Amino acid sequence: MVGEKKRHKLFQIQDFVFEKFLLLFALLFVLILVGLFLVLFKESLYTFKEIGFLKFIFGTQWDPDEDMYGALPHIYGTVVTTVIAILIAAPLGFGIAIFLSELCPKNLKTVIGTLVEILAAIPSIIYGIWGLYVLVPLMSAYVEPLLHKTFGHIPILNELFSGQMFGTDYFTAGVVLAFMITPFIASVTRDALNIVPPILKESAYGLGATQSEVIVKVMFPYAKLAILGSVILALGRALGETMAVTFVIGNFPNITVHLFDPGTTITSTIANEFGEADSQLEYSALIALAFLLLVVDFVVLWIAKKVFLKKAQKYNI
């Protein structure tokens, strides 16, 4: 009996140590995140003091030669390229997922599925080089003139689809980003569709629903949560993507509605200028940009989680 008690005690201690150990792991990452925030904030403080917080965020001039730094064109570029990327990647990713889970012949399924997953693992620099050497010439020679011609008569759209059309611009950057994040959306959505209980689908078919009705009205609502999750994950990646964008966006601080004009993003400006930052203020301003990106990232992910996931939860599951 005594031995039993002792063993019991031992297990308790074991559990206690194990639990605290895991807690340490989790805390470590919280600490790193908080530390990152603090360091970035501390280093950007100089900019906020010299230029002024609001003046920095809403300033449209970025000219290191004159020691003038405004973040708005970079924030604008980051948001615009991300929006273009999501608008292209979400339908594309959903389409691939539906095809793979519902329509694809079995022996093709693994091949295509694996290929899509490999796409997600390609380093971004490769997308950048491919974008510069292959996509940019295609865009400036064919795609952009075609879009410009097609939408040239429709108000609003004719403003969007115009610009210098050199191929290195917001639109191309958005397209490259879209290619990068589509595999994320596709593979997560496919997995979500795969776990829809067969009984649900079969009952729908039994009631006389067509295949497209089953997919749109039964399977998608069931898997909504995971699908939104995949889009949010993709959003996070698109916001922070650096190398691929830097190669194809033209790197010119420029706020414009013309998608075929060059622009810049927060990350590409940091990549382009950090190594050659001469003045203390420029160094600090670049770190302040990084700080802003972190804040933008947080806000977007938080909104996405709060608003969309809540809504999804309300309707389902």
Next chain:
Amino acid sequence: MLKRLALAGLLGASFTFAVEVNGAGSSAIAPLIQSWANEYSSITGVQVNYQAVGSGAGIRMVSQRMVDFGATDAPLKPSQLKRKNLMQFPIAAFGAVFAYNIPGVDNLKLSTRAVCGIFSGRIRYWDDPTIKADNPNAHLPHLPILVVVRADKSGTTYTVTSYLVKACDGQLRFHKLSKKPYWGIPNLVAGKGNAGVAAIVQKKYGTLGYVEYTYAVKGNLEVAELQNRDGNFVKPSLKGFQSALKYADWGPENGFYANLTYQPGPDTWPIVGATWALLPKERKERDKVVTAFFNWGYTFGDKMAEKLYYAPLPENVKEKVRAMWVDYFYNY
């Protein structure tokens, strides 16, 4: 002679106590330093590590004494050297060239007037009378000139703006040397890095972009002949780059601070830049090891430099640098 001997003595002494040297800075000079370092470590056992983090970061790192030497494409002014207590000397030089892509045109010549016209936005088409006058036999198409510049801040841009500011005084939108100026011309496109600019020029008709000479040679790009300060049309060559160094006014008294662009001389190429090394002045013992490395590079590294399309320093400049080292180690 005495100085030579003294130098040899201090170089010999240095090998015994340090085996590692750390440097950081300019990415333009990185291939040369790495190729020197490989050879040097196999001969002497001294390991030279170099991180190509960019000139600005190199200056910051050596100013904070995080590395044994920094390397920068834009020299520091004597006043800055004094404030940061640094010693400065050139490592090697390079030239920047204008690469172009006009269907059916090779051997393009650009006079200084034409270059200034293009970069001030006055000349917008390839068949402009000014360019036609320079190339009476070429069939220049009516194609807009698309100027390709660097998207990132870079030493190459610094060198090119230095040439433009000198050659086109008052005609440009910018008046200062800059690693990334506000160009102020309409038909402009930016590529990341030398490779990015070269890729755009290669792929697109009507482009004119500046790249380091190496990239034009490796990428097989058409390169324009330019008019130098003496008024002669010259092709880019290592000899032409070196000629600029010979005529430049630099020495220990100004910390080798010099602007190497648009120098006189009949064969001088007008767009020449260099990379300078920066050493902390209070660390004499470390500096002996670092200067020993660079002295070795000066003495035995010319062939390696030429292979990589850098212009080695002319002998008179090397002698000036060596004299400065000796002076520093024995009299400072």
